[in-house]
Amino acid sequence: MMKNSSVNWLPNSAPDNNLNNTNEVTIWERLAQARRSPLDPTWLAEVYSPSLSSDLRIALCEKLGMLAERGWPLISQLIMTHGAQPEMVMAAGLCHQPVARDWLLGLLNRADRNDGDNLCVLQALSCWGADLSSDVVTSCLQNPAQQYRLTGLQLLSFRAHTLTDLELLTLCREALEDFRDPVTVAAIRVLQRRDGPEITRRLAELCRSGSMAVCEAAFRALGCIATAESQASLLELSQSLPDEQHRQLACKQLDQQFR
Helix, strand or coil, rough: CCCCCCCCCCCCCCCCCCCCCCHHHHHHHHHHCCCCCCHHHHHHHHCCCCCCCCCHHHHHHHHHHHHHHHHHHHHHHHHHHHHCCCCHHHHHHHHHHHHHHHHHHHHHHCCCCCHHHHHHHHHCCCHHHHHHHHHHHHHHHHHCCCHHHHHHHHHCCCCHHHHCHHHHHHHHHHHCCCCCHHHHHHHHHCCCCCCCCHHHHHHHHHHCCCCHHHHHHHHHHHHHHHCHHHHHHHHHHHHHCHHHHHHHHHHHHHHHHHH
């Protein structure tokens, strides 16, 4: 049972000023030798300090997270000592332990969903998207901030198999209409795992109206679907699109399917 159950993004104790730049160089050098000489998990926790540079704190907690069941007890102890620092929240997600998931869900339930710190918790929970309530995913996808929408799409990818094509399209609607290419492309990657006619038609629409990055992703998605309907859409697009480059993208996907 953790003594510190609330999100505390600031250290509980004063920074350790004994760790200077020379100490950081030594720690970085030890991390670089990890392949030849495995790291002691206890050492990773012992050298951690809130006074270290952000990159080094992240690197140490990332190593702890990758240790899975061996890493979580040490991550938990660091949380009790220093509070729920963002790098520790990240490590909790990386370790993939049910108890870590439950702790993250507890943070999520107590946090303000519009709070920027909450994004860190959502990102850590991304691999457990199927365990989150649908309203959490919907809230992320409807948030106008790019990182929230990208996180929402990652969460959605883990629960997409439980949704119908129309439900999936409804959830992705705002992301597919987003003016930022990374968001729309991420939504397309979620959709391309399905082969229903409604999804094929929506992807074909994006091939006609999207930016070059979006068009390329939509054409690749149609190629991945590889159904009679997607092939018919690609054929029609290869003949009707006004832009030569876009027609060539359609032809390329068709050629790959008939090899």
